[in-house]
Amino acid sequence: MTGEDSAADLDGQVEQDAGKLGESPESTTVVVIGAGPAGMTVTNLLRRAGIDCVVLERRSREHVAQRQRAGIVETRAVRMFDSWGLADRVLGGVPYDGVLEIRVDGESHLLSDSDGTEGLGARLCPQQVLVQKLTAAYLADGGDLRFEAADISLHDLTGDRPTVRYRTADGTVRALTCAFVAGCDGDHGVSRTTVPEGVLTAHAFDHGIGWLTVLADAPPPARPLLAVSPDGFAAHFPRGPQTSRYYVQCPPDDHPAAWPDDRVWDALRTRLGDPALVSGPITDREIFRLRSLVHDPMQHGRLFLVGDAAHIVSPMGGKGMNLALYDADVFARAVRDFVRDQDDTGLRTYSQRCLRRVWNDQEFSHWLTRTLHDAGDDTGTGPFHRGLARARLDRLFTSPHASRAFAELMTGMDPA
Template identity: 35%
Template sequence: MKTQVGIIGAGPAGLMLSHLLHLEGIESVILECRTREEIESTIRAGVLEQGTVDLMNEAGVGDRMMREGHLHHGIELQYSGIRQRVNMHELTGGKSIMVYPQHEVIKDLVAARLEARGEIIFGVSDVGLHDVETNSPRITFLKDGAEMELACDFIAGCDGYHGPSRQMIPASVRNEKKQIYPFGWLGVLAKTPIANPELIYANHDRGFALISQRTPEIQRHYLQVDPTEDIANWSDDRIWSELKARVETDGWELPDGPIIQKNIVSMRSFVCEPMQYGRLFIAGDAAHIVPPTGAKGLNLAMADVQVLKRGITAFYQSGDMNWLNHYSEVALRRIWKAQRFSYWMTTMLHTNFNHTSFERSVQLSELDYVTSSRAALTSLSENYIGLPFEWEKERSLQI
């Protein structure tokens, strides 16, 4: 088999890259270890930045998102029993976010690729990358027990943190930076009415809580817990009792109902530098992980592939490798800003039980400042809504 761009991974990064390249007349093949049913049913959070919403619409895959997604003009911050709305729409000159789950984004992109006769090979195994430092890289894999090979001009590693792509960047070249947080998130899907028109981020002495939504009938909520906690210790009654204790205020009650899914995930930050080696380019979770507090994971993946698409397009249009050579430099500028914001949101909103009473008071003072300063609210808003894509600053890189 031969194609122009071999893409490993059918997550948001791989699927969007393939679709964007298709719109430029560039061929690609996606290899995915899971089935279509698995990738479309794995439920993940989905807060889409304004730039991601715009990209979905511009790429022709945003119709269902605009019909079924929840457009939010702000969020609410709660601490010390006080709740304040952050009017991001006003503070950012009319920008908003869209609450639309990641698996729904994946469904839309898979449908678009298949409708355009794009090739996605599901259920592969034993994926290997070869000759990435040459102009003729190859990907080998097994499909239904048969050994197969995909020859290509470039490889895009969009295969997540545990995929093989990042490991092909030599250890002597690869610099991995990480931060492990002493927090875990217990996430639940519950059959209840929408609790609040916008997301509630609550800092409480008992720990952080997030009130979100999925559909008019099913909601997504989160509780800060110890990352080593056993989910078996959390009955439905205990979960609702803890959520209510952390978020309810005078005159406002959290509706409860049957919990249909619950799990605990740990939180970490991670960045791999560089994000390229030879003809291999990594994107999305293969290159970086952010704690979910800042809602940046999917959005960073979409930003990565827009930079990568521009570089690949320039190569096929004129043979220019300049943008591809600067892929890491351009992408990492946005990534580190998102890491900074996600780290700030996480440490500001979560209760660190190892902190002294002095540190706890400083944390609450930070929230008081943020919610009382228009400058601080504007900074929070423009970071949450999403910073401009870095190619708009190409002069500063002299590209």
């Protein structure tokens, strides 16, 4: 059966179900696809603006709430939530003192992300905590969130009233008509794949680097730690009072089974320059390849791509989730302006505005990725690039102007 045949069958079942129930398809202003950080931020901001929306998520609430990902909500995003009156409700975790440690061959260098501006600062807030709090806030305000929505399909995106169809957990087929669709369902979701071929241009980059990521019940560091050594890159981040997330550079085609517990802890102690590093039970490990991806434009008709559905950024610098929060803010304000004032400027310029920051953060992440990896193990790039990377780090550690620029980029308060 082709995709068109499947969609036609679903259309027919929607009409049959509606006829049996004596109902027409439901109607709302915005349908949000995906209940991760991007989707739940969009929905909360829309609710604050008095705009009705429905969220469809194909996974269960329990699955979404436990997805372990990023851990720092940058200064710009914290102040964004505060501007909407949501900071106290949705930002869990603990205040972050803004100090990052970069350890080079065991020698510690502390960098502050203070850029001299007044206001709330970044927070150490794991993604699952943010999503849980966003979900609770949205539901407490009477939001409509539908988990386990299967077979989601998008129709008539270039018309005035798109339709979103899906199947409930009990097999009932439903339809929603709306003014706008927010595609917040990630890199492999249905939103972007619905866009006709040739409409979007994909700009992809493979960094040629792999990371083993390990979650363990072990004491967290005093502050986020990035480490450079001749044996390769490593990092240590807090994920809770007694939980840590570690990263170890490895070949991109490596396998987690090649990293038993003893090898993991030996590599971490060596690369972090901490022979006394306390170990603990490893609860999760996986290997992923560092890659970057940008889709241009970030909209098609009435569909607006938000977060990972539009772009993937190397994890270095913690920009992935924060870019999603930025997109969500731009989209919510654009819809608010259109509904309240019939001003479509924000909608027309959504992609342009978002992509300016996307490329800015991609450049920063790429710069930091190359610097910290080239400065350590030079087997892939050679001693010349190692020397260049070490020079960049030296400038970062000794130049007030370089450290100020770094702080602006880390906080997200740069001009982009």
